[in-house]
Amino acid sequence: MTVPGLRERKKQHTRDALLRAALELFTTKGYEETTVDEIVEAVDVSQRTFFRHFAGKQEAAFAVQEMVETRFMRALCERPAGEAPFAALRGAVLGSWDAVGESIEAVVPVELHMRTYRMIESTPSLLAVHLRRSIEMEEQIAGVIAEREGVDLATDPRPRVAVAAFSGVMRVTGRMWGAGEEISVDSIRAITESYLDHLGPALAEDWRKA
Amino acid sequence: MTVPGLRERKKQHTRDALLRAALELFTTKGYEETTVDEIVEAVDVSQRTFFRHFAGKQEAAFAVQEMVETRFMRALCERPAGEAPFAALRGAVLGSWDAVGESIEAVVPVELHMRTYRMIESTPSLLAVHLRRSIEMEEQIAGVIAEREGVDLATDPRPRVAVAAFSGVMRVTGRMWGAGEEISVDSIRAITESYLDHLGPALAEDWRKA
DNA sequence: GAGATTAGAGTCAGTCGCTGACACTTGACA
DNA sequence: TGTCAAGTGTCAGCGACTGACTCTAATCTC
DSSP states (O other): OOOOOHHHHHHHHHHHHHHHHHHHHHHHHOTTTOOHHHHHHHHTOOHHHHHHHOSSHHHHHTHHHHHHHHHHHHHHHTSOTTSOHHHHHHHHHHHHHHHHHHHHHTTSOHHHHHHHHHHHHHSHHHHHHHHHHHHHHHHHHHHHHHHHHTOOTTTOOHHHHHHHHHHHHHHHHHHHHHHSSSOOHHHHHHHHHHHHHHHGGGTOSOTTTO | OOOOOHHHHHHHHHHHHHHHHHHHHHHHHOTTTOOHHHHHHHHTOOHHHHHHHOSSHHHHHHHHHHHHHHHHHHHHHTSOTTSOHHHHHHHHHHHHHHHHHHHHHTTSOHHHHHHHHHHHHHSHHHHHHHHHHHHHHHHHHHHHHHHHHTOOTTTOOHHHHHHHHHHHHHHHHHHHHHHSSSOOHHHHHHHHHHHHHHHGGGTOSOTTTO
């Protein structure tokens, strides 16, 4: 991967600065209490620039989540074709936990992301969007799983069921991460692992054999 | 119940008019495409009046839902104490279906409410709020069930699990109602009943005996 | 029944999120 | 070196929403 040009780097730099400033303000002052003007003032750019990088205030709040989810989806798509659906999901989530840490840190401190997560869950308007994003992602995952297994998503309920169960665990995991005091990425990884182990047996059977 | 005074009746009248106009515009022009100015112009009141009756555009979109939910919660609380949790939920939802029809019709045509439901599910920003409202209501229901059964919501997962399953059925039912062409209240009642019958056996056991 | 009270509605000015149009600056590239 | 275009700034404006004030008319009190 070649180093992008100066222009591109500058652009990325202002975007990162805006994102950090936004999340910092959101998590300290509160989301609703933070105005876009305050964010751009902290970075010393025009308001118009903010809206060129982010479709809206909300998008800034979910920018890191977006990164994490993208990374997870990529990891899922790269799982070996032979793996059973649940094993693939498990492998993708555990595999991406590691990479996520560094990946986030390159843009914002992980600790800031933790605070952001907590903020999203405690801000009604953001919680609403978060839930919608969740079910949209479940639908995407179900699509991938259905394709992997060669089943028809329209008639076979198993992909959606498996994903719903899996997402439930991920949701709980995420909430625990957000709620906990000072949980390391390692410990959340361990919890995720144990929760998924619990859920596994019910879903691990090979659909093509059964 | 005594007839409210003239002032109160006038107030209710403008509120109802605003609600009808809002839902009519939302469902024909689309939610995002409808401005508050258009709504108040249709009723010929000031914009300020709209915001005195509704906290925002969104609240108008969910006003009828709110009525339905309130009615359901009341019905649930009035179920006989001896009933098993699932029977109580079933009784409350089926019992409230009937009353809901008339109750809605007093404010807006039921057909308009159907269209509104469809609109909510197909408008991203409203879908988000809808999902949040749903989980908030699930939490309320779980609280009622836990109290009825005398179990501790903090330690016993059964109320939430039962409610989650129940709500899943209600969600599907609602979606079918919204998606269907011209479904009567009677037919939706029948579907609800059959779906709940399917789910029942797994939840009907008496928790205090088991 | 006349006057005081007060709830509901109107007016106006202003904030905040967000967008379109246009001009400017400065990397990129021939 | 000069052209092109991407990234940014400026400005004007819309739509959701709020606070402060006024006016009108239903209600309450004597």
